[in-house]
Amino acid sequence: MSDDSTQFSGTMEVRERLKFDVAALESYLKKNIVGFKGPLDVAQFKGGQSNPSYMLTTPDRRYVLRRKPPGKLLPSAHAVDREYRVMTALARTDVPVPKTYCLCEDEDVIGTMFYVMEFMNGDIEWDPSLPGYSKANRVAVFDSMNAAMAALHMVDYKAVGLESFGKPTDYLARQINRWTKQYKASETETIEAMDNLMAWLPDNIPPGDETAIVHGDYRLDNTVLNKESHRVMAILDWELATLGHPLADFSYHCMTWRLEPELFRGLNGLDLPALGIPTEEQYVQAYCERTGRDGIENWDFYAAYNMFRLAAILQGIVGRVKDGTASNKNAADVAVRVKPLAIRGWEQAEKIIKGV
Known part of the structure; x- marks a missing residue:
């Protein structure tokens, strides 16, 4: 596998088997995130081998959604609820974490459990030698x-x-x-x-x-x-x-x-x-x-x-x-x-x- 970061960075169209009802998600977020306003556009992040991640774009701001993948899963894997819990707790410390907005355990909304957090507009680097950096x-x-x-x-x-x-x-x-x-x-x-x-x-x-x-x-x-x-x-x-x-x-x-x-x-x-x-x-x-x-x-x-x-x-x-x-x-x-x-x-x- 090439480690060319272009394979992993940025977003792409949501893969067919990972698509969900965008309208249902938008309706849920309007009720559960203060200030959330549509219309909502959804793209899938290229990176991430375990829990699929999505860019949620609205006219006012961008968010990130992380969900359990659909299908048969290993026991105790894909614990997005634990991700949400630890990041929410660490927000009160010196540990740098994104702000969390909501956790949805109702699988009827998009098919699996998910949470939403803020989009951090920075750089994600995959090569630790950091080519291009001084x-x-x-x-x-x-x-x-x-x-x-x-x-x-x-x-x-x-x-x-x-x-x-x-x-x-x-x-x-x-x-x-x-x-x-x-x-x-x-x-x-x-x-x-x-x-x-x-x-x-x-x-x-x-x-x-x-x-x-x-x-x-x-x-x-x-x-x-x-x-x-x-x-x-x-x-x-x-x-x-x-x-x-x-x-x-x-x-x-x-x-x-x-x-x-x-x-x-x-x-x-x-x-x-x-x-x-x-x-x-x-x-x-x-x-x-x-x-x-x-x-x-x-x-x-x-x-x-x-x-x-x-x-x-x-x-x-x-x-x-x-x-x-x-x-x-x-x-x-x-x-x-x-x-x-x-x-x-x-x-x-x-x-x-x-x-x-």
Whole structure:
């Protein structure tokens, strides 16, 4: 799959199987969003592999609608109601999120549950090397991504009303179990490295437990950058958010430094100082300073875990392509990435096993 951002950025005509009754939606929004006025025009965003997203345009303003896809879905997946809840709660914090307007759980309106939030008129970049950006602007992007994630993990989840947003303990064990089940439910071929990881990970979870609000899929293309300051103005795609271990969340984000551009929009192999992009070590240190840590132990375990987790997420997309429920027309191409990610994850695990 090419990582040309033109495949993912902007909007297109709504795909046939994802169309709905626009008049019914307009009627609902007039009743549930203060100041909403039609006529309403609907287009589909090109990006997004899980929950279809739509641009809603009216004469006065633009909104974004996120919905569950139609069809057979994996258990606990596509939780748009959880996205809405966490963004609404974080609006009262320093974490940059879009304003939320309404959540509709009545499937009779457009066929599935959905919510509406504000449209953030910034830039969404898919290539972390940020071609076309100046060195100084790349510094701003990465510094603000780091600051936004640190701010999220420092939020008092009880104080913002998210005490029941997830279980406060054993996050890694539960995640490994969850993604093992979802991987097996979507499995299309036997991958030895993935089988090895599913057997090894549960018995090798590092000691110590922490609880914070975790995003679950924090990376550059799930942020909106201010067009002038080039800093993060909003974090998007909160579908996998829950209460969990902040280091599991942060280390997932840091896989960008361990993956090659062609494998999954990574930075591995690039001349980072020349680009103005911090090294993995520098980025980790900045996060530690912002969150009051002396450092991070068991980094290779977190890397192995997240390679496994990403492989399972991508395999879920492969399964949805097979079932005809994937929302991104390029989703079929992710199948070729599952096995390399699993192999890379098992290589990280073997480093621990061999004591390297």
